[in-house]
Amino acid sequence: MFDEIDPRNPIPLYDQIAARIRMAVAAGDLAEGAALPSVRQLAARLRINPATVVQAYRVLEADGFVEMRQGSGTYVRGVAADRRRRAQEDQAQRLARDLLDEAAKLGIPGEDVVHAVKQELGVRTR
Amino acid sequence: MFDEIDPRNPIPLYDQIAARIRMAVAAGDLAEGAALPSVRQLAARLRINPATVVQAYRVLEADGFVEMRQGSGTYVRGVAADRRRRAQEDQAQRLARDLLDEAAKLGIPGEDVVHAVKQELGVRTR
DNA sequence: CCTAGTGTATTATTACACTAATACACTTAT
DNA sequence: ATAAGTGTATTAGTGTAATAATACACTAGG
Numbered sequence: 480m481f482d483e484i485d486p487r488n489p490i491p492l493y494d495q496i497a498a499r500i501r502m503a504v505a506a507g508d509l510a511e512g513a514a515l516p517s518v519r520q521l522a523a524r525l526r527i528n529p530a531t532v533v534q535a536y537r538v539l540e541a542d543g544f545v546e547m548r549q550g551s552g553t554y555v556r557g558v559a560a561d562r563r564r565r566a567q568e569d570q571a572q573r574l575a576r577d578l579l580d581e582a583a584k585l586g587i588p589g590e591d592v593v594h595a596v597k598q599e600l601g602v603r604t605r
Numbered sequence: 606m607f608d609e610i611d612p613r614n615p616i617p618l619y620d621q622i623a624a625r626i627r628m629a630v631a632a633g634d635l636a637e638g639a640a641l642p643s644v645r646q647l648a649a650r651l652r653i654n655p656a657t658v659v660q661a662y663r664v665l666e667a668d669g670f671v672e673m674r675q676g677s678g679t680y681v682r683g684v685a686a687d688r689r690r691r692a693q694e695d696q697a698q699r700l701a702r703d704l705l706d707e708a709a710k711l712g713i714p715g716e717d718v719v720h721a722v723k724q725e726l727g728v729r730t731r
Numbered sequence: 732c733c734t735a736g737t738g739t740a741t742t743a744t745t746a747c748a749c750t751a752a753t754a755c756a757c758t759t760a761t
Numbered sequence: 762a763t764a765a766g767t768g769t770a771t772t773a774g775t776g777t778a779a780t781a782a783t784a785c786a787c788t789a790g791g
Contacts, residue, residue, distance in 0.1 A: 486750095490710075491748080491749060491750090492749080492750075493749080493750090494710065497710075498709075498710040498711070498712075501710070501711060501712040502712050504712070505712040517766075517767060517768085518767075518768065519766080519767080519768095527750075527751085528750060528751040528752070529751090529752095529768095530750070530751060530752080531749080531750055531751075533768075533769080534749085534750085536768090547767095547768060547769090548757095548758085548767080548768075549756070549757050549758075549767070549768040549769065550756075550757035550758030550759070550766080550767050550768065551757085551758055551759075551766090551767060551768080552758095552766090552767060552768080553767090553768080567711070567712070567713050567714075567717060568717060568721070570708075570711055570713060571708065571713050571717040571718050571720070571721040572721045572724070572725065574704055574707055574708055574713075574718065574721065575704075575718065575721035575722040575724070575725040576725055578700055578701075578704045578722065579722070579725055579726065579729065581700055582696075582697065582700055584620075584624040584627070584628075585624070585627060585693070585696055586627050586628055586630070586631035586693070587693045587696060587697050587700075588693075589726040589729065589730065590726075591693060591694060591697040592697050592700065592701065592722060592726070593719070593722055593723055593726060594697070595694070595697040595698045595700065595701035596701040596704065596705070596718060596719055596722055597719055598698070598701070599698065599701040599702055599705055600705060600715040600716075600718070600719060603705065603715065604715065612780095617778080617779060617780085618779080618780075619779080619780090643736075643737060643738085644737075644738065645736080645737080645738095653780080653781085654780060654781040654782070655738095655781090655782095656740095656780070656781060656782075656783095657779080657780055657781075659738075659739080660779085660780085662738090673737095673738060673739090674737080674738075674787095674788080675737065675738040675739065675786070675787050675788075676736080676737045676738065676786080676787040676788030676789070677736090677737060677738080677787085677788055677789075678736090678737060678738080678788095679737090679738080
């Protein structure tokens with residue numbers, strides 16, 4: 480599950496880690512209540528600093544995906560599926576807003592953006 | 606036209622400047638061949654370093670919006686409308702790609718993104 | 732010519748993000 | 762109690778982006 484983590488990737492390590500775990504949760508590979516590897520375990524496995532793993536876990540905690548319990552471990556949070564779904568939609572909305580802001584700054588019509596997103600999505604699901 | 610430039614804004618100064626000019630060009634406030642303020646003029650007016658203005662102009666030049674002539678000045682480039690249109694579409698594509706990357710990282714389905722963008726666009730054009 | 736004004740290039744400076752290091756506090760099971 | 766394992770907190774190192782400073786090269790007009 481963490482085999483894709485790569486320090487040479489320009490995406491920050493903690494982001495890569497968080498992304499992997501998010502996907503695992505979304506895919507159901509990590510069920511509610513499941514324990515994540517400990518900060519030190521995962522750090523050792525990835526040969527990175529524990530603090531970096533902590534940062535990844537913190538991001539997930541801020542999103543409500545995970546709960547860190549001092550002295551015990553980090554666990555997948557049991558949020559109702561529809562609640563998580565709602566959170567996803569909110570995030571999608573934020574991303575869309577940012578995108579359109581950026582596009583407006585470049586003078587690109589919103590319709591172009593929609594079209595480009597659709598096309599790009601088509602390419603990926605092919 | 607440059608009254609909105611603000612050093613406290615987290616968006617880089619050169620980006621803010623470039624955005625303003627891009628919009629002015631798109632809106633037709635700056636016609637083909639029009640001279641932009643000189644690097645030093647604009648820097649003095651905004652009380653920032655000339656090099657920062659240069660960076661802004663460079664961004665615009667890379668996009669083909671503007672042409673810098675050493676010893677002479679910086680001018681709005683007369684690109685055919687369809688050529689500029691093409692550039693816009695390319696940029697839209699790039700933005701879309703980045704957006705979907707980001708969404709994937711968060712485990713958000715592409716369809717959600719498309720939906721969110723459409724909705725957000727609807728709100729704006731209302 | 733030559734001078735004033737233009738963009739150009741190179742090099743600091745500064746701020747911030749990322750990663751790491753290290754010491755601390757809590758939990759759990761023995 | 763205690764030992765091993767967990768997250769927590771603070772601090773430091775590293776790289777990079779943004780801005781600034783300064784000296785250079787070109788252009789145009791007198």
